[in-house]
Amino acid sequence: QKEVEQNSGPLSVPEGAIASLNCTYSDRVSQSFFWYRQYSGKSPELIMSIYSNGDKEDGRFTAQLNKASQYVSLLIRDSQPSDSATYLCAVNGDDKIIFGKGTRLHILP
């Protein structure tokens, strides 16, 4: 059974600081990695996808992938109260997307 692990949180970060969200996965051959944001009562929305080792930046968001360590992370710079949500890490495995249970992020005003 392929797994994706995330710390459930809550992770509390002061407004304006950097929030760091981490994820590990079990399938060594995974090639596709995604971060989704989910507000309470809403459906997940894609933040970023990453397929190659290294960093990928999009605005205030940076995804980092290390396939050797089976580790993917998401950095949120200049955190805003609107960033308070649950962040889901997703990885391909067994011909489907496998989701972690998510990390709750709380930005403190």
Place this chain on the structure above:
Amino acid sequence: KAGVTQTPRYLIKTRGQQVTLSCSPISGHRSVSWYQQTPGQGLQFLFEYFSETQRNKGNFPGRFSGRQFSNSRSEMNVSTLELGDSALYLCASSFAGGGTDTQYFGPGTRLTVL
């Protein structure tokens, strides 16, 4: 481009009844995946349909079934509802599916079983 749509948005049923949920994918997307989301279990994969064929299936009982039509719209059916089936049911569409490309989620159907 219109996003993924799901109907109905909310449903209340009683134990033993059955329910059918509908999902219309993004235009051009041929893969539709269904997920059940509960607070304790997170997002759990139900099944994926691609070109009217079930391509993958999660670990759910046979009471959960689905199908896909030639226009890529998909339905899922849950028979003999149980209290534990209360959840948010999400569908996600993608172009190729199979875990290879980005999935886009619909707003979900909130099912409450009394």
